[in-house]
Amino acid sequence: MTEFPSLPRLRAFGIALVLFPGATVLSGLAAEPASDPETAARAAAKRTYETRVVPFLKTYCSACHEDKQKGGVTFRYAKRDPGSPAFRSIWKTSLSNVESEAMPPEDEKQPTPEERKMFADWVNGLKYLSPKDPGAFVIHRLSKTEYGNTLRDLFGVDPGIASELPDEVPGAGYLNSISPVQMEQYLDIANKVLDEILTTDGKLPSQIESQLFGPVPATAKLSEESIRQSAVQLARRTFRRPPSDSEAALLVKVFRLARDNGKSDPESLLLMLKAALVSPQFLFITPIPATGNAPLPEIVPLDDDQLASRLSYFLWATMPDSTLTDLAAAGTLHQPEVLRAQVRRMLADPRSRALFDGFGAQWLGLDKLATKTFDAAKFPGMTQTLRTAMYDEARLFFADIVANNRSLTTFVDCDFSYLNETLAPLYGLEKTVTGPAMRKVRFTNENRGGILAMPGILATTSFPNRTSPVNRGVWVLEQVLGQHVPPAPANVPSLDKQDQKTVAGLTLRQRTELHRTNPVCANCHKILDPIGFGLENFDAIGRWRDADETGGTIDPTGELPGNLRFQSPGELKRIIASRSADLCRNLTEKMLAYALGRPLEGYDEIVVDQLTQTIKEDNYRMQTLISAIVGSYPFTHRRTKE
Numbered sequence: 001m002t003e004f005p006s007l008p009r010l011r012a013f014g015i016a017l018v019l020f021p022g023a024t025v026l027s028g029l030a031a032e033p034a035s036d037p038e039t040a041a042r043a044a045a046k047r048t049y050e051t052r053v054v055p056f057l058k059t060y061c062s063a064c065h066e067d068k069q070k071g072g073v074t075f076r077y078a079k080r081d082p083g084s085p086a087f088r089s090i091w092k093t094s095l096s097n098v099e100s101e102a103m104p105p106e107d108e109k110q111p112t113p114e115e116r117k118m119f120a121d122w123v124n125g126l127k128y129l130s131p132k133d134p135g136a137f138v139i140h141r142l143s144k145t146e147y148g149n150t151l152r153d154l155f156g157v158d159p160g161i162a163s164e165l166p167d168e169v170p171g172a173g174y175l176n177s178i179s180p181v182q183m184e185q186y187l188d189i190a191n192k193v194l195d196e197i198l199t200t201d202g203k204l205p206s207q208i209e210s211q212l213f214g215p216v217p218a219t220a221k222l223s224e225e226s227i228r229q230s231a232v233q234l235a236r237r238t239f240r241r242p243p244s245d246s247e248a249a250l251l252v253k254v255f256r257l258a259r260d261n262g263k264s265d266p267e268s269l270l271l272m273l274k275a276a277l278v279s280p281q282f283l284f285i286t287p288i289p290a291t292g293n294a295p296l297p298e299i300v301p302l303d304d305d306q307l308a309s310r311l312s313y314f315l316w317a318t319m320p321d322s323t324l325t326d327l328a329a330a331g332t333l334h335q336p337e338v339l340r341a342q343v344r345r346m347l348a349d350p351r352s353r354a355l356f357d358g359f360g361a362q363w364l365g366l367d368k369l370a371t372k373t374f375d376a377a378k379f380p381g382m383t384q385t386l387r388t389a390m391y392d393e394a395r396l397f398f399a400d401i402v403a404n405n406r407s408l409t410t411f412v413d414c415d416f417s418y419l420n421e422t423l424a425p426l427y428g429l430e431k432t433v434t435g436p437a438m439r440k441v442r443f444t445n446e447n448r449g450g451i452l453a454m455p456g457i458l459a460t461t462s463f464p465n466r467t468s469p470v471n472r473g474v475w476v477l478e479q480v481l482g483q484h485v486p487p488a489p490a491n492v493p494s495l496d497k498q499d500q501k502t503v504a505g506l507t508l509r510q511r512t513e514l515h516r517t518n519p520v521c522a523n524c525h526k527i528l529d530p531i532g533f534g535l536e537n538f539d540a541i542g543r544w545r546d547a548d549e550t551g552g553t554i555d556p557t558g559e560l561p562g563n564l565r566f567q568s569p570g571e572l573k574r575i576i577a578s579r580s581a582d583l584c585r586n587l588t589e590k591m592l593a594y595a596l597g598r599p600l601e602g603y604d605e606i607v608v609d610q611l612t613q614t615i616k617e618d619n620y621r622m623q624t625l626i627s628a629i630v631g632s633y634p635f636t637h638r639r640t641k642e
Contacts, residue, residue: 038128038132038606041125041128042128042129044125044128045083045122045125045126045128045129046129048118048121048122048125049082049122049129052118052122053082053118053119053122054079056111056115056118056119057075057079059109059111060103060104060108060109060110060111060115061075061094061103061104062075063108071097072093073090073093073094074090075090075094078090078091082126082129083126083129083130083602085130085601085602088126088601088602091123091126092123092484093484093486094119094123095119095120095123095124096484096485096486097486098111098116098119098120099116099120100486100524101116102486102524126605127602127603127604127605127606127609128606130601130602130603130605130606131602131603132299132603132606132633133299133602133603133639134299134603134633134634134636134637134638134639135596135598135601135602135603135604135634135639136598136639137287137638137639138285138596138597138598139284139285139286139287140284140285140597141177141178141283141284142283142284142285142313143168143317143358144162144163144165144166144167144168145159145317145354145357145358146313146317146318147162147165147283148160148161148162148163149316149317149318149319149351149354150318150319151189151193152318153318153319153321154212154237154238154319155193155196155197155208156197156208157193157196157197161189161192161193161196162189164185164188164189165182165185165189178280178283183278186277186278186283187274187278190273190274190277190278191274193277194270194273194274202266202267203266204270211237212233212234212237212238212273213230213233213234213269214229214230214233216230216269221265222265227252227255227256228248228252230255230269230272231243231248231249231251231252231255231272232248234251234272234273234276235247235248235251235276235281238273238276238277238279238281238282239276239279239281239282240305240308240309240319240320240325241288241305241306241309242305243281244288247281251272251275251276254268254271254272254275255268255269255271255272256268258271258272285309285310285313287306287638288303288305288306296640297640298639298640298641299637299638299639299640300637300638300640301334301636301637301638302334302636302637302638303328304327304328304329304330304331304332304333304334305328306638307328307333307334307339307636308320308324308325308327308328308333310595310635311324311333311339311342311343311346311630312324312346314355314594314595314630315343315346315347315351315352315354315355315626316346316349316351316352316354316355317351317354317357317358318351318354323342323345324342327342334636336631339627339630339631340627340630340631343623343626343627343630344623344627347402347403347623347626348403352399352402353395353399355398355402355626356394356395356398356399357395358594359590359591359594360394360395360398361391361394361395362594363479363587363590363591364394364451364456364457364460364479365457365460365461365475365479366390366391366394366456366457366460368460369387369390369391369456369459369460370384370387370391372459372460372464373464374459374464374465374540374541375464375465378465378540379540379541381425381541382459382541385422386422386423386541387456389419389420389422389423389438390423390454390455390456390459390542391456392418392420392438393417393418393419393423393438393454393455393456394451394454394456394457396418396438396440397417397418397451397454400416400418400440401622402622402623402626405621405622405623405624406621406622407580407619407620407621407622408580408583408584408587408615408620408621408622408625409577409580409583409620410450411450411451411480411583411587412450412451412452412480412573412576412577412583413449413450413573413574413576413577414449414450415442415443415444415446415448415449416440416441416442416443416449417440417441417443417448417449417454418438418439418440418441419433419438419439419441420433420435420436420437420438420439421433421434421435421436422436423455425543426455426541426542426543427441427443427448427455427544428544429441445570446568446570447537447544447568447569447570447573449573450573450577451480452476452480452535452569452572452573452576453535453538453542453569453573454542455538455541455542455543456542457475457542458472458535458538458539458540458541458542459540459541459542461475462539462540462541463540464540465540466508466540466549467508467535467536467538467539467540467548467549468532469508469509469529469531469532469533469535469536470525470528470529470532471532472531472532472535473527473528473529473530473531473532474528476528476531476576477527477528477531479586480576480583480586481576481579481582481583481586482582482583482585482586482589482590483582485524485528486524507548507550507552507553507554507555508536508548508549508550508552509533509536509548509552509554509555510552527560527561529558530558530559530560531558531560531572531576533555533556533557533558534556534557534558534566534568534569534572535556535569535572536548536554536555536556537554537556537568537569538569556568556569556572558572560575580616580620581612581616583620584612584615584616584620584625585608585612587625588608588611588612588615588625588628588629589608591625591626591629592604592607592608592611592629592632592634592635595629595630595635596634596635603634604634607632607633607634610632611625611628611629611632614628615628
C-alpha cells in the first residue's frame with residue numbers, strides 16, 4: 001500500500017494540527033472473464049503476432065529497432081509482452097510510420113501493401129491482448145477552477161476567491177502532492193472564505209451552519225455526541241462522502257484541541273471547519289478507504305458517492321449538488337436509467353459550461369488563445385476584447401450542440417455560429433450584427449460555420465505574423481479526425497529558413513509544396529497540406545481573403561485520399577464531416593480520457609469500440625456520447641489494488 005502524499009502540519013491559534021492521513025489508492029488487473037467475442041479476438045491477436053508480426057518485425061524492423069533505439073523506438077522489450085499498456089506508444093508510433101510509409105527507410109527492403117495492412121490491423125487489435133480493466137483510479141488534486149467552484153457551492157462565495165492559486169502547468173497531468181507553500185495558500189483562502197461569510201458577531205450564517213454541521217444545540221457547551229455528529233456532518237459535506245470512523249475522530253480531535261486551548265465551542269467548530277478545508281479528503285478526489293478485514297475483489301463498481309463526485313466534476317467541475325448527494329445516499333445513482341436522467345439534468349444546468357471550459361477549450365486549442373502572441377503591426381485588432389469574443393463564440397457553439405443534442409458532425413459542417421459586434425467584422429457582417437451581446441447568426445456563405453472556419457481556432461493554428469497551412473492541416477488530422485501525425489524530421493528547415501532568393505515571388509502554397517520534393521516529408525504532407533491549403537482563404541485571425549501575404553492569389557483547391565476533390569473551404573468541410581466515424585471515435589477517446597483524468601490504454605480501446613457503436617446507432621448525437629461515457633465500464637468501476 002502506498003501512503004497518500006505527506007502534508008505539512010498546520011499551525012492555527014498556536015496549535016499544531018496534524019492533517020488527515022492520506023487516503024490510499026489500490027489497483028490491479030481484472031480477473032473478470034471476458035465475453036466470448038473478446039476471447040476469440042484475443043486468441044486471434046496472439047496467433048497473428050506469433051505467426052506474422054514477429055516475422056514482419058524481424059524482416060523489416062529488427063536491424064535498427066531490436067537492440068538499438070533509432071528514432072526512439074525499440075522492440076526489444078515490447079516483443080516480450082506486446083499487450084502491455086507500457087508499450088502502447090511504441091506500437092502506435094510504429095503503426096503511424098508504417099502506414100505513412102516513412103518506415104522502413106527508402107533504401108531498405110519494403111513490405112508489400114498487404115503486409116503493411118496486416119501490421120496495421122494487428123496493432124489496431126492489440127486491445128484484445130489487454131485484460132478487462134477499468135484502469136487506475138487517479139488521485140487528483142482539485143484544479144484551481146474545481147477548487148473555486150467547490151468553495152462557491154459550499155459557501156456562496158465568488159469562485160475567483162481561489163485566483164491566487166497558480167495555474168496548472170499544461171501537460172503536468174493531475175498532480176497528487178501539495179507543497180508547504182501551497183498548503184499555506186489553501187489555509188489563507190480558507191481564512192478569506194470565513195472572513196467573507198462570517199456575520200459581524202463572528203458566527204456562520206444559520207443556513208451554512210446547518211448545512212455544514214447539522215443542528216447545533218444552543219447550549220454553552222456541546223456534548224460529546226453533538227461534537228461527533230457535527231464532525232460527521234461536516235465531513236460528509238466537505239469530503240463529498242460519508243467519513244470513516246477515524247476521519248470523523250480526527251475532526252473531533254481538532255475540536256477538542258481548540259477547546260482545551262481556551263477557544264469557545266463556536267470558535268472550535270470554525271477551527272474544525274478550517275481543518276476540513278485543508279485536508280486531503282477535501283483537496284483531492286480519492287477513493288473511499290476500505291473498511292473491514294474481508295478481502296475485496298480486484299475490481300469493484302464505484303460506490304454511489306464516488307460516482308456522484310466523478311460525474312459532478314466531469315460535467316460541472318464542482319462538488320455534487322443535493323440531488324446527486326441524495327441519490328447517492330439512497331443507493332440509486334448507479335442505476336442506468338437514473339444515471340442517464342442525471343446527465344440530462346446536469347447538461348441543462350448553467351454549470352455545464354464547465355464541460356467546455358475544461359474539455360472543449362482544450363480540445364479545440366482555445367485554452368492558449370488568451371496568451372498567444374500576434375504581430376501587433378499586422379494584426380492591431382487582435383485585442384483582448386476580440387480574443388474573449390472568439391472564445392465565447394466557440395463556447396456558445398459547443399453549448400448549442402450539447403443543449404440541442406446535435407450530431408457530432410455539426411462541429412464541422414453547419415450554417416450557424418454566435419457573434420457580436422466585436423467578432424462580426426471578421427465575418428464581414430459588421431453591418432448586420434451590432435451590440436456587445438453574443439447572438440446566434442445563420443450564414444448564407446457555405447464557407448462559414450463550424451470549427452474549421454472559426455476565427456479563434458484559425459488564430460491558434462497560425463503563426464504570429466502569418467497563417468500556417470501545415471499547423472492547420474495537423475490540427476484537423478489530430479484534433480478532428482484523431483490521426484497521429486509524426487513530428488517533422490529535425491533536419492528539415494522551416495519555411496522561414498528557406499533560401500529567400502529561391503522562394504522569392506512564390507505564394508505560401510508554392511513555398512509549402514517545396515516540402516513535397518523532400519521524400520522524408522512527402523508522405524505526411526500529401527495528406528495534411530491539402531487541408532491546410534483549403535483553409536488559406538482565412539488569414540491568421542480568421543478574416544476572409546483572396547490573396548496571401550505575398551500578394552499571390554490563393555488556390556484553395558485540393559484532393560484527399562480516395563479521390564476526394566474540393567474547390568473551397570465549404571467543400572472541404574463537407575468531406576471532413578463525411579468521416580463521421582473518425583470524428584466520433586476521436587471525440588470519444590478525448591472526452592473519455594478527460595472524464596477519467598488519465599490517458600487511455602489497453603482495455604479502454606475496447607470500451608471506445610463499444611461507445612462509438614452506441615453513439616453511431618443514435619446518429620452520433622452529442623448527449624448520447626456524454627451519457628455513454630458516464631455509463632461506461634471504466635467510468636463506473638475501479639481497481640482495489642495497485
